[in-house]
Amino acid sequence: MFEENQNETTHDASSPRWIGISVVVLAVVSLVALGVGWTATNRSSSLSQSLASQTQQLKQNEDMLSQRLAKAEDTNAQLQGELSVVTDKMKLTEGELTRARYQAKQIKEQDAKQLAALQSDVNGALATKANVDDVNKLGTDVSGVKTDLESTKNDLNMTRGQFGTLIATNHNQIEELRRLGERDYYEFTIDQKNRREKVGDIMVELRTVNPKKNLYTVSLFVNDQRFDKRNRSVDEPIYFFADSGHAPLEFTVNQVGKNKISGYLSVPKTYSTHAQASGN
DSSP states (O other): OHHHHHHHHHHHHHHHHHHHHHHHHHHHHHHHHHHHHHHHHHHHHHHHHHHHHHHHHHHHHHHHHHHHHHHHHHHHHHHHHHHHHHHHHHHHHHHHHHHHHHHHHHHHHHHHHHHHHHHHHHHHHHHTTOOHHHHHHHHHHHHHHHHHHHHHHHHHHSEEOTTSOEEOOSHHHHHHHHHHTSEEEEEEEEOOBSOEEEETTEEEEEEEEETTTTEEEEEEEETTEEEEEEEEETTOOEEEOOTTOSSOEEEEEEEEETTEEEEEEEEEHHHHHHHHHHHO
């Protein structure tokens, strides 16, 4: 009887030990599961943040590309507008050059006719034994015609610029151009550097000179616009447009000295009229 009670007591005492082991195992499994869950949660959060960052970067890149595309379209439109303006001006320039050639041809033909008529008159006078006074008169007429022919010859020998305008290289040729009456001419001499001086309706500032190489640098100020022309040669015309005129202004230097330049400004008649009206 005592042994049976002892066995039962031993059996009851050992039962809670297995229960404790089971609880410990369940606790370990629970901790492992919690660790795995926490790791998965962290990785998911990290992936979400990375994806959000990449999405924001892609959006920024897209906005930047859109801005560059819009800027490129604006630049393209501006270039097309400038190309259209240059094309229109070139067409007008070709027309002026054609007219200048036609006028030069007419002048040459008229001079040839005048010379032929004068030669015929001289031959007729000599054949009829004209008196001394008539011969002297004819001699005077011949001298006048020769002077006209020399003037016309100088006109034809003048070079023309890219816009068809005649380019004078001295005072006498400038006077010949004035007689044509197509443009206004303002002669100038600037003998100080870095000081603006008025020439016609523009301001000119002499920057540098190189007499040995016949080079100079100037700044031209026209209607609140500034044109810097560097290392230009003597007798090389400088063209620029003022307002919306179709014919260009021409700035030409004929002589370069020590801190000194001399030349002329050629202005279309239409621009001179407009400038006078604006001044009034």
